[in-house]
Amino acid sequence: MTTPSTGIDGLVVRNLQVHGDNRGWFKENWAGEPPMRVEQNNVSFNASRGATRGMHAEPWDKYVSVATGRVFGAWVDLxxxxxxxxxxxxxxxxxxxxxxxxxxxxxxxxxxxxxTTYIYLCNARWSPDAQYAFCSYKEIEWPLEPTEVSAKDEQHPPLISATPVPPRRTLVTGANGQLGKALRALLPDADFCAREDFDLTAPAEELLAARDWSQYSTIINAAAFNDVNGAETTEGRAAAWAVNALGPAKLAQIATTYDLKLVHVSSDYVFDGTVAEHTEEETPSPLSVYGASKAAGEAAAAACPRHYVVRTAWVFGEGSNFMATMARLASQGATAQVVCDQRGRPTWAEDLAKGIVHLLDVEADYGIYNITSGGDPATRDEIAMAAFVAAGSNPTGVTPVTTAQYQELHGPEAARPAESTLTLDKIEATGFTPTNWRVALALYVG
Known part of the structure; x- marks a missing residue:
């Protein structure tokens, strides 16, 4: 049972049941509530009443209690x-x-x-290299005259001069992709990692040791093997599986171990496209190796208790993408043959980035969310025509062809879902409304 508010956000006082008899007493000191990962159990013995320690702010959580005697505990939010x-x-x-x-x-x-014996559990191991903060014990009105104060504690600064403890950080993989670049503007203090900085294909034990994960709160996995056709080759199949399936499994292991939030970005390609709109509840039914690797990645990420699996489709932003190609062809006066039997909603990378940050900011229920731009679903050729118009060119430069006709002209491709429209009801219910894709396209090309 917890007591009323302490006035410090997240500081919780719990009343414990103590069972006593002629032998002494017994209590369940901690039984998983509040939930925390326990890395270290420390004991502080204090020989004399009045002995005073503090004030120390460490970069980890603590769960404090006594085994013998009584203490006056004091806390300052730094x-x-x-x-x-x-x-x-x-x-x-x-x-x-x-x-x-x-x-x-x-x-x-x-x-x-x-x-008096004071004990405390910590969710990280003590390290001389950790970033600590301190303020003077004189900030507190102690019930007794402080005695036995250490020389170090005597030197701590007053609260007004104390160095604050920085918040836990966010790590973003796939830093150089379209989503990664869009997230930079929204998360300026996050750690952005390209493959050379944090390689998801490295052994799991290397990724676990790569960083002090106790100083992170969130991992956003924007890294992916996106060569849909290349994934059908022997070499590409292995690469797609290593990044899209095994990579999220390793991140889920890290996030579970350190109680982090994991955001994993997936794709409409997890579906076979046999229904007009895809909800978050629909069971994956991929048609391609790429789609299968993304579906496996979803399942792996969902093993993390605090996860957001974000499905999206047809992303356009800073970098190479369908919209950029169509706008370039239009500006060059060239023509394009575009399939007319694949339909969906495009996704502006800014919408996707804002939707992800929104989920984290409002602390939405964990689970799967569809995030694309809003507006009417359209076929690929209709979207291409809209890109031509946005670039100031005549939409007649786009010739609609069926998937079969396109492959006759350009060679076989990996199977793609005919219907890629993702429903947006769930994300909109959290308070996020994405941009109409036609408006986003005009802003993007303009």
Whole structure:
């Protein structure tokens, strides 16, 4: 059971049941609530009442309690950007009390009895290289005159001069792709990684050791093997599976181990396109190796408890894409043969990036979400014509052909879904409304 608000965001005081008899007492000190990964269990013995320690803000969460005696616990919020930054709280901790202390909240205590044993669980191991923050123990009104204060604690600065603890970071893979570039404008403080910085095909143990994951809150996986036709070759099949299926599995392992949010971007190609619109509840039915690898990646990412699987389609943004190709051909006065029997909604990379950040900001329910631009579904040739018009050219430069005719002219291709329209009801219910794709196209080409 928890007590009322402490005035510090995320700081929670819990009342514990203590069962006593003639032998002494027993309590369940921590049984998975609040949920936290336990990496280290520390014990602080304090010989004399009045012994005072603090105030220390570490880059990890703590769960504090006592094994013997009583303490007065005290806390100061030193988290950069926290809505309760600078707030203070104190309370007595006996055998029937425990406190969850969020990362970046300075922690201190004073022994109220001789022979007090103070214990705390941490979700990261102590490291001399970690980024710590401190403020003076003199910020607290202690119930007893502080004694036995360490020389280091005497040197801590007042709150007004304390260095805040920076927030946990976000890691974005696929930094140089269209989505990665769109996310840069929205997440300027995130770590953006191209393949040379963070290779999803590396062994899982290397990725686990590559970073101090305890300092992250979120992974956004925008990396993908996107060569749909190339995935049908022997070499391409292995590459697609390594990046699109095994890569998300490794990220899910990291995210689960460190209790991170995992955002994984998937595709309309997980469907066979036999229905007019695809909902989040539809079971994947891929037609191609690429589609199968993306469906496997979805399943792997969903193994992470805190996941968002984001399905999208026909993305256009900064980089090579269908819209850019059509606009270039139009500006050159060239013509294009475009299939007329594949329909869907294009996705402006800015819409996709904003939708992902929105899910994280509003803390939407975990699960699968479709995110494309809005507006009417259209066939590929209709979209190409719209791109020609946006580029100031005559749409008659686009010749509609069937998929079969296109392949007769240009050679066989991997199978693609005929219907790629993704429903947007679920994402819109969270409060996000994407741009009409025709408006987005005009902004993009203009």
């Amino acid at each position: 988290r950069e950007g926290s809505p309760t930054f600078g707030a203070k709280f104190g309370c007595e901790i006996g055998p029937d009390t425990a406190v969850f202390v969020p990362r970046g909240v300075a922690n201190g205590f004073q022994a109220l009895e001789d022979g």
